[in-house]
Amino acid sequence: MSITALEMNLLRRQNLGDSLRRSALAAPNKPAIIYYTTDGASRSVTYAELNRKANAVAHNLMQRGIAKGDKVAALSRNSIEFLVLGYALHKIGAWLVPINFMLQPPDVQHLIDFSETKWFFVEDALLGNVAPVLDKLTGVQQFVQFGPSPSRPAGWMAFDELLPGPTHEPEVLIESDDVAILLFTSGTESAPKGVLSTHANYCAAQLSWSMNMGVAQDDVFLVSIPLIHAAGYVLSTLCLTNHATIVMTQAPQPVQMIELMARHRATGTALPPTLYVALLACPNFKTSDLSCATKLITWASTIPRAMVDGWKEVAPNARFYSGQGMSETTASLLTAGFVSSWAEMPNGDGRWVGTLLAYGADVRLVDDEDQDVPVGMAGEQIIRGPVVMKGYYKNAEANERAFRGGWFHTGDVLFRDAEGNYFFADRKKDMIKSGGENVYCQEVESVLGTHPAVMQCAVFGLPDERWGEAVAAAVIARAGSTVTEAELIEYCRERLAGFKTPKRIFFRTSMPISAANKLLKRELKAEYAKALQA
Template sequence: MGFPGYVESVRDAVAERLDAPASVFEGRVRTWGAVLDRAARIAGGLRAMGVAPGDRVAVLSSNSDDYLTLYLAIPWAGAVLAPLNNRWTAVENAFAIDDCEPRILFVSDDLAKANANVLAERADRLTLVMLGEASDGAISIDDLLTHAPADDAGRGGDDLLAIFYTGGTTGRSKGVMLSHAGFVGNCRTMRDVGLFPAGCRALVVAPLFHLAAAAAMTMAMLAGGTAVIARGFDPVGTLDLIAGEDVTDALLVPTMIQMLLDAPGFDAAKLSSVRTVMYGASPMPEATLDRIMAAAPHLEYYQAYGMTEVSCTATLLAPEYHRGEHRAAGRHRGAGMPIATTELMIANDEGRPVAPGEIGEILVRGPCVMLGYWNQPELTAETLRGGWMHTGDGGRVDEHGVLYVADRLKDMIVSGGENIYSAEVESALSQHADVAQVAVIAVPDDRWGERVHAVIVAQPGATLTEDALVAHCRGLIAGYKCPRSIEFRSILPMSAAGKIVKAELRAKYWEGHSRNVA
C-alpha cells in the first residue's frame, strides 16, 4: 500500500489523545476515543449491510459531529465517501446519485424530505440511513452503532478515498476522484508550513461537502486537535462560537470575513483566541483585507489557491506576504508559491513554459493531483494530458516565484466562495421558451466578490421579467447559481466566428476593478 490511508493517519495522530476533545457541536463534546469507537461501529454496520471495498457511500446533510465521524467510518469500512451538495436541487442530486451509484446514503431528515421523490424512485438500489432519530422503520445511524467495531479495511496509497462533485463547464457535474495519498498528503504538507498546529481548535463552518472544509477538518484531525463545528454560517453565531470555544484556527472565504466584520455589534475581542486564518475560494477585496487586518492585527493570514482536482491546495501565500515590503510591492494580491509536494508551470497553448511575467495556463503536477473524473475517461485524459493537471486558469509568476491568477479560462464565476460555471446557468436560462440568446458573466459585487449576471435577448414579441427568469432557474439549478442581476438587450456582441464576445459584455462592469482571483 505504501502511503498510510486516511483512517490510519488519523488514528496514529490521536493515539495519545483519546481522552482529548475531538469535536464540539451545538454544546456536545466527543472525545477522540468516542469518535474512533463510533466510526469503527458504523463501519461494522456498513459491512453487515453488504458494503464491500470500493462501494460508494454518500452523505447528504448539513455539518455535524456525525459528519466528521462519517469521514472516518466510510473509509474504515473500505468504502468510498461521496459527499453530496446540500444546496443542490433534487434534480442535481439525482444526477450525482445516478452517477456514482452509492449503496448507502446517510441523510438528514430535512434533506430526505426535500429529495423525497428522488429517493423513492431509487429505493430499489439505494438504502437510506437517517442521521438522527428515524421513524417508520427506517434505519438510523444509531442502529449501526449497535454493531461490533470493525477492523480498519487498510485502504491507502492510490486507493480511491472520495468522490467530490464540482460544477461542469458543459452543464454536467464532475465527480473528482481523490486518493488517500493525494488528500492526506496535501493536508500534511499544509500543516508543515504552520497551518492547524498540534492541539488546535479549528473552526469548521464551511459546508463539509466542499473539499476546502473537509481539508480544514482533516488538518485538525491530523493535529490531534478539536473540530469546532457549526451547522452552517451565521455571522453573529460564528463570532459567538469562536469566542465561546476559544477557536485558534479557521478557514474562511472572503465573503464570510466581510460578513463577520459587518455583523451587528461586531467586537474584535471575540477574535482574540484565533491565531491563524486561511482564506481563499474567491477574490479577497482589498478593503476587506485592510479591515480584518486592522481589527485583528495579531492574526497570521494565509491565502490558498487550488481546486478540488488537486486535493485542495496548490499554492499558499504566507503571512509575511501580507505585510511590509511585500505588501508595498503588491504581492499580497498574489496566490502564493507552490506547496512542497506541488510543481507548477505556466504554459502556452502548446503546453510549453512561458517566460516569467507572461500569462499562460496554470498547470499543476504532483501526488495531490486527482485520479481522474468518475465515469468521464475522455475528460480525464484531456485534463491530465502530458502528466499535468490543466487547471483552465490563466496566471503568471513574478520574479519572486509568486503566482498571480489573471483570469479564469473556464469562465467560472466565484460568488461568496461558491464555484459557478456560466455554461450551466446559460443552459438553465436557455430552456425558457421566451429566451432567444443568453450570456452569463461575472460582475463585481461588494458583498459576494462576484455575482452571476445574465444578459438576455428575448424572442420576438416576448415579454420577460427578471423575477420570472430567476423563478425558472430555481426549478433547474441551486439558488446560489441563479442570476442575481439580469439585463435585456436587443442583440449580443458576436465574433467573426459567431461566438458571443463576453469580454465586451464584461468591460463596463470591470472598469476600475481588479479581478484578483484567489
C-alpha cells in the same frame, strides 16, 4: 511463518482511517470536535469516542453488506455524524460520496444513479431534497437518516442504529491508491465531473498543509465551511490528524461564528473572502476579542483591502494565509503564503496567492501550446505531484483532456513576478472577451477592491452589441460610505486600460454564493443581462 498480504498492507499503507486511530491513541481524552447546531445546541466528542463510533459504524456496515469499493452517499450539513461515517468508510475501503445539499431533487437523483450509490445517508432537515425522487432511487439498498428527528420515511434506518456493537479496529486490505472519496464538482451537467481522491492524495494534502501552513496540537480551528466540499473535509481531517480541536458549526452563521471564535479562543479558521467580509458587517465583530486568531486561511477570489484592514483591527495577531488550489488537487494549495497586513501584500495586489510550496506539486504556467510563459505573462497552471486526483469518474474524455502530456491542466490562469510571487488572473472559462481583447476579471477586481468605499466586488461580462462582451461589476459599498457608479468607473479608468474598465457598475447589499460560499458570477450575469434587456 510468512507475512500475509493483509499484514503487509497494514504495516505500510496510507489510510485516513488509520490517522484517526493514531490520534485516538495519542490524545484519547482530548476534545476532537465541539459541535454547534444553527439554534445553538452543542455537544462534543473526544478523540477516543470519535474513533470508537467510527469503528462501530464500520463493523455494522460490513455486517450489512457494505464492502470495499462500494459507494455510500451523504447529503448533510456539517455534523459529527458526517465525519463518523466518513472515517468508518475509510476504515473499510468504501467510497464516501458527498452530495451538495443545495441541489434540486432531480440533480440529487442524477448523482446518486450516476455514482451507483448503495447506501444513502440524509440529514432529517434535508429530506425535502430527496422526497420528490425517492421512488426513483431504485439502486439504493438502504436509506439512513442523520439527525434527532424521531420521524422518518418508512424503511429508513436511524444513524444511531449503527452505533451499538464491536468497537475494535476493522482490518481490511486497502491500498494507499484506492479511492477514499468521490466528490462532484458539478451536479447539473449531463456528464458530471466526479473527482476521485485516494487515501494517498489526502495524506499528501495533509502533509503539504502541515509543512507549509502549520497545524499545532494546541490549535483550535473553527470549521464552518461545508464538509461536502473538499476544503471542509481536508481541513477537518487535517486538524484531526494533528490532534487539534475543531469547533464546528452546522452551517456558516456569521454572528455565531464570531461568538464561538471568541468563546473557544480559536487560533484559526478557513473561509473564502465572501465570508470574511460578511463577518465584518456583524454587530458583534468589533466588540469581540479575536486576539486569539493567528491563522486566517483564504482562497477562491480576490482579497479586498477592506477585508484585511477590518480583520486586523480585531485580530491584531493574525496572519492571512492566501492560496490557490482545487478539488482535483485534494484541496491542497499549489501556491500560498502569509501576510500580516495590507502593507505586506505583494504589489498591493489582492490577487496574490503566494509562492511555490514545499512537497505538494510541480507547477508550470503555459500557453495554449503548453509552452512555458515568461515572468509577467499569464498562463494556464499545469501541475503534477502526489496531491493530484486519480482521475474523473466515468469520464474518459475529460481525463484525456485534463491529463494530456503527463500534466494535469487546471484551467486556472495565473502569472508570476520576478520575485516568485504568483497572482490569480482568472478561470479560463470566466475570462471576458471585450472588443477582441482578453480581460481577466480578477485584475479588475483587484483595482476596484482598493477603493476606500468598496467592501466587496465581483466582475463579469455582459453581452454587448459593440464589444461582444462588456466589462461589468457588482459592488457592495462599505457601511457609511457614499460612492457613485461614475466615480468608480473613473477610479478604474485611471488605473486600467480602457478596454478593462467597467462599462457598468451595479450596487448591491449582498452577493449570490454557493454552498461553499463562493461567488456565483453566473447568477450575476444572468440577473443583469435580463435587467438590461427589459
